[in-house]
Structures are given as C-alpha cells and as structure tokens.
Amino acid sequence: MLKYVVRRVLWMIPTLFGITLVCFLLLRMANADPVSAKLQNPMRAQQISQEAIAQLRALYDLDKPWYVQYGRLVQRLCTLDLGTRWQDGRPIVDVIAEALPITLLLSLLSITLAYLISIPLGVYSAVKQYSLGDRVLTVVLFVLYSLPAFWVGTMFIVFLASGNFLKCPWTADHACFPLQGWHAFDGFAAMSRWQKLGDVAWHMVLPVVTLTYQAFAVLSRYMRAGMLETLRQDFIRTARAKGLSERRVIFGHALRNSLIPIITLIGLELPELVSGAVIVESIFGIRGMGLVALEAIRMPDYPLVITIVAFTAVLVMLGMLLSDLLYAVVDPRIKAGEESR
C-alpha cells in the first residue's frame, strides 16, 4: 500500500512538468505581448524609449528563448519564489491568499449543499424506482442540468437582485438580493462579527445556488444507480428476510454500501474547490481564484498562470490518488497496488 502511494506520488512529478509545459507553450503560442499590455501604451512607449520596453522584457524573461523562460518559471516554482503579479506588482502569495478563502467558502458551501440534497434525492429515486415521483424528479433534474449557469445567474440578477421584479419593501432599494460581491461594498469592516456573517450569507445565496443546481443531477444519478445496485444484492434480501424494517434495510445497510461511488467523487471535487468558478465569479463580481486566473491569462502573466495551473494540477492528482485510496478504504475488497501488479 505504502509502496503504491509512493509510486503514485513520484509519478506526479513528471506529470506536473508535462502539464506546466503544455500550458506554457499554449500561452506562448497565443503570441500576446504582456509588455505592451503592461505599458498599456505601445504608442507612447515607442515615442519614448525602446530601452524601457527592453528593460521590462528582461524583467519578465521575455527576451530569452522559450526554454530558458520556462526553466526560470519552473525554478521559481520549485523554490516557491513566486514573485509578484505583473498587473499591480503585488506578491502572488498575497493575491492567492486573498482570493483562495473566498473561493473555498463558495465551493465548500456549494459542494456541501449539493451532497446534502442529492443523496436523499438519489435514495428516493432508487427506492421508488419508476414511480411518478422518480420520473418527475428525473425530468426536473435533467432540465436543471441543461440550464447554463451564465443564463441562470443573469436571470437571478435581473429578477431577484434588481429590485424591479421581486420586491422586498423592507430594504432600502426594494431589492431582495445584492447584485455584486461577497460582502457589502461599504462599511463591511465596521460590522460586528454576526453582522458580517449575515452579510456574507446574504451575498452568497444567489452565487451558491447558481453554482450548485447543476450538480444535483449528476450526484443524485450516481446515488440512484449505486442504491439500485445495492438493493439487488443478496445481503439486502437477507436483511429483509431477517425481518428488519424497510427503514433499517435502506438507511442501515443499503445506503452505506451505495455511498462508495459518491464518496470517491469527493476526491475529484477537490480541484474544483480551489480553481474557482469563473462564470459565477464574473457574473456576481466575486473576486475568487477563477477571476484571478482569468485576468492572469488575459495578460498573460506567465508566473501567475503557471502557479495557478501547477497548484490546480497538484490538487487534481492528489484528488485522484485520494479517491483511489478511498475506494480501498470504503471497500476492503479492493487492495490498491497488489491487484494492479
């Protein structure tokens, strides 16, 4: 088991290089010029001095061949000397430390909510298979699954947050939900702890719902399938034959066994926790990792993009490893490593 884990972890290193290299080459091929983006003024820069451009190029390693540039990036990544964001010269560590908690909050809320709702839904669909409830639920979930988040988010803003349709007369502008951000625009710092909590919760409602509703369909389908399969197993028949109540059969025996696929999915959710949701973040103006990454790519800010990609890649790989290990933990019949060799 330990050998297996070590081998997997060692394999991550070349994989990580591969990922960052591909990402770097894609950025290079886009042929965008971060220096002119930075100077914002190629015209004036030209009138003034080519030397300024050369200076900036040297600062960003852009004057060197691609392999040297990539080598420097990797070197900085390995020594954790991340440097500063080109856009505003702030340390990358600070930028990420600012965006990461917001993203974590948003995605943790969303994932928790998704699991809390889809597990009972899946159980219901499996137990009452082909009933009217199951069919209606299936249709509703697939409709939800098919609605694009950017549209739903925009509709939320127009109908729930604008104050023109759904009205909450007790608020100053009759709007029920805030339009933008994850906390009040002004005066947040002066609030008491409970006021802050309430304010953030109020701001999080629409983004979290937008981020979550699509996951219901996927998760509850997995749950339903797992449950159906378990219910056909011999030990369930045994349990029923023992005279256990249907309630205990389902929640005591079947549920636990059918959780396997769902639990392993958690491992795959890990990268989503930190990579952020670009669409939801941009619609609701929440400055999480998604927007930071998007801005970095636009520049393109090579060190920041590579940092975020590497960070996410490591989490994806760890997530995969975790879900493989979870299989073994949840189901003792799977002995990771031994079987595969």
Place this chain on the structure above:
Amino acid sequence: MRNCSRVCLLVLCAVGSACTHGKKKDDKPAVAAPRVVATPPAKVEDSKDPWLSGTLPASEMQGEPRSGGDLTVGLSTDPPSLNTYTDSDLVASWITGHRIYQSLVNIDPLDDPEYRVVPELAERWEISPDNKTYTFHLRKGVQWHDGQPFTSRDVIATMDKIQDPTTKAVHVRAYTQELASYSAPDDYTVVFVWKRPYFLTLDTIADWSIQPAHVIAKLTGHQYNDAATNPLNRAPVGTGPFKFVTWESNAKIVIARNDKYWGKKPYLERVLFRIQQDPTVMLQLAERGEIDLVDHMTTDEWVHLNDSPLRNAWNRSKFFSANYGFIGWNLLRPMFADKRVRRALTMLIDRPGIVDKMLHGMPMPTTCHFYWKSPSCDEGLQPLPYDPIAGAKLLDEAGWKDSDNDGVRDKAGVPFRFVFMLPAGAVEGHLWAAKLKEDFDHVGIEMEIQTVEWSAFTKRLTEHTFDACTLAWGGGPRGDPTQIWHSSSIKGGSNYISYKNPQVDKLLEEARVTFDASARDAMYRKFGAILQDDQPYTFLFVRPELNMLSKKIKGARPSLMWWQFENMWLEPQAK
C-alpha cells in the same frame, strides 16, 4: 471594455471602439486637440431636453454647499498602482493627480477653454528673460498627509526618482530630457534650468506630482518600482485636499477629505471609487443608488437610456473633450502621395451620413488638430463637403482613370487598390468601414478592410507598413503638434503617415519658442489651414464624453481634467 479603456490610455484610441476618453493631460508634447467647424447637427428635441442633450442643469451649480456625505463613482478599470511614475495609467492619474498628490503648479480645471496655469505647491514663480530658468517659491506650512512638513527636499527627491534610470518612470523621464539642472537653494525655493525655451514648460511641471522625500529618498530605483518596498504604490501619501484611505484590488478605492488641507477643504467626506468592469451591472448599481456617478458611458448605453425612468433621479453630461478621430493616408504609397487624390478621398467619404445614421448623431465633425474650443483652431475652417461627383472628377484630374476597363481606376499601370487597417475591437469603425468600401467601389477604388491586433497595429504604424488606417488622438487643452506632424517625427515619433511639409516644420519649430499665446495661436491656425489644404488625414470627428450623475450631486462641472470632487457637494434627497 477593459481592453478598450486600456487602449485609450494610449492616447491613441481606436476610432469607433467604445473608447471615449483620451484626455490624459500629460501628453502635451504628443498630442493636442481639434476644433469644431460646423456646429453639430443639433436636433430640435435635443436642445430642449437636458437629459437628451446631456447638459447639466444650471440649478445643479446653485444652492448653499453642504459639508459631509460620501460620493460613489463607478470606474471600469482598476489601476495597476496609484503611483503614476511607476505605471502610466489614466485612472491612477485621475484619482491621485492634484487630488491626493499635488504639483508645483496646476492647470485650472474649471477654466474652460483656456485652462490657465495657477499656483499650487508653489505660491509664485519667476521666469528668466531667456525663458530657460524657472524659479519656484514654495508654499509654507504645507503638511504631508502623515504630518511631515513639505519642503523643497520633496521636490528634489521626486525629480531624482524621475531622472533615476533604474525607476520605471520612463514615460515621464522623456519630458525631462530638456532639463539641464534642478536645485534647491533653500527649503522653500526650487530652480529648474532648461536647455531650450519651450512654451509648454509650465504644463509639463503641472504634471509632476510631488512625492514625499521622507518616504522615497531612501529607496533605490528597484525598491521604488516594487510595490512590496515602496508603500506609495498602493497607498499614496500626498499634500492634496483628499487623502488615501483604502484600496481593495478590483473592488474599491476610497479617499477622504484631508481636514488639515492648506487650501479650501472639500465638502465631501469621502469619495469611493467602485470598480465594475461590466457596464450592464454598472447601470444596475446606478439604478439601485449604489453608484452616484457613472463615468465614461458608451454611445450605445447612452442612447439606450434615452427613454429610461432614470431621468427622474439622474442628470446626464455630454462633453466634447480634446480628441479627434481620423483616417490617415500613408503618403509613401504612390496613390496617396498626390494631394488631389487625398482631397478626393475625403470628399468621397459621407462623414455626415456616418455620424447621423451609424453613430446616433453623437460625434461632432472637426478639421482641427487641437482642443476644439481652443483659439488654436480656426472656426471658419469647414470640413471638405461630401461630394462624390467632385471627388471622382478630382481623381480623373490626378490621372487615376480606368484605362483597362476592369472597373478599377489605375495610373501608370498601378491599380487603385489599398488595404484599410483597423484595430481589432473597433466596433463602430467596422460599421462605417464597410460603408466606405461600398462607396469607394462605386467610383472604381478597391479597398480591402483588414483587422489587426493592437500590438501588431502599432508595430505597422511605426514601421510605416500600411496603406490607410483609422485612429484617434486625445490630448489636453494645449498641445504641441511636433510629435505628430513634424518631419523629424517620421522616424521614432508619431508621424506615421510620413507627412513632410517644410512650411509646417518651420511653423511648428517657431511655435515651440513663441510665448505669446495669440501669436502662437495664429501660427497654429495657419498650420491648420495647410493641413486642410493638404488633407494628409481625413479628419473625422470629436467623440463626446458621456457621464451620468445622480441629481443629488451639486457643483459638478465637466472639464478636460475629469471631475472636480473638491467642488462637489451632496443634496439630501427625499426618497
């Protein structure tokens, strides 16, 4: 939108893109502005309704100013830093210039259209008879926001940082190349000696924000550039009427009244800049009253709001600043070398039609290189009329005839074919370029439209490898056209079309050292007449700056120098 406003900082602005600002005032040597020739086609309903015409009602200036209150301003971009010496950024200069930081002198922002130079940190100054030595006597008793006293050491420290080749102040350093020396004989006197006299010297000095020596003097050039070692980059400390409070990246910047300010204190308690990239959300925030001033709207947004209920709670301001769009003909190309051809092309372009039918009648026609209200523009200079028949005749005269009957004019075996280069993202530009192509087609000129990414676009401009292009210049109240029109600027300057006219060269050189404004204006008017005759550019139009202000804002007046929060106050509104 973000990219667009970035492009505008270039001073050069893609015509027809949503950009409306181009009034960065530290571009004097580079740029200037135009003058209207024909009065804009004022529509009847426009002139009566201030909401449609974008005039702030006179009542907004009246009333007893009240102290207190917060004003929230919507901005579309977050500045890279608040240090305009390390990052040349329009938004940063709006927020800090003469507001947080101050300069030795200021350009009176409400003195439209003269924009005279007035004292700021210097109480008075003397200029030597040869116009080379400027002696400034500094104001006494001025305090930095952190309590330290302001002295000539601060001026010297700032100049040191501008001149230090290791700082990122390259964009400012260019203007100091003409500076022979600077010194501080005592705590309250500063002397600048210039190599040559230049009429824009004071305007240049008005752009130099003075930074505190006790913060920057000990920093090396690299430390000065880096936000981690230079606190001023994220949290400026100045002497101005407002002091910096906080900056949340990409969300908000807050400044507050400086209660220890040496001059007239502002009425507003705080000004909050809310950064919102999405223009739709910006309008929703405005509707909810979360923003009091929407800055730089696009034409489409403006027209869209014509019948909006927002008019009950908001005023709109339409202001023609110092900018103009144009089509530049590369004079190195054989067909554009002939002045008759260029005049013909101008006459073939239906400029009034484009303004009315495609641009909602918003822009204003122009023929002038300078700020349209400035006396450097000749009001009597009308744009060449739209006259396709006369245009075609001129082409015949110039020898461009369809001799081989293939539907395209030619001369000496060269067909009249050219590529019209447009920067990517210039939406409105594409709209009218298509019409241009069609119109040219009717008279036997083949024009191909080519969209080019901005960085490639500028590269081709400086290398003179294009046929025709469209662009805009923006500038301040005064300008020196040398950078754009002098033949010495073909190489390394902004004379992309390679315009060379000895008469113009001589006029521009003389104007640089002419300190009598009316004599200089006369020269510039003569220069304008030559341009009109030569038509190296087809001058298009001045775009308006479109803003929306809550009715509770009083004392607001549009200016080339952006909004003057120092003079604004808030009227409590019954809701």
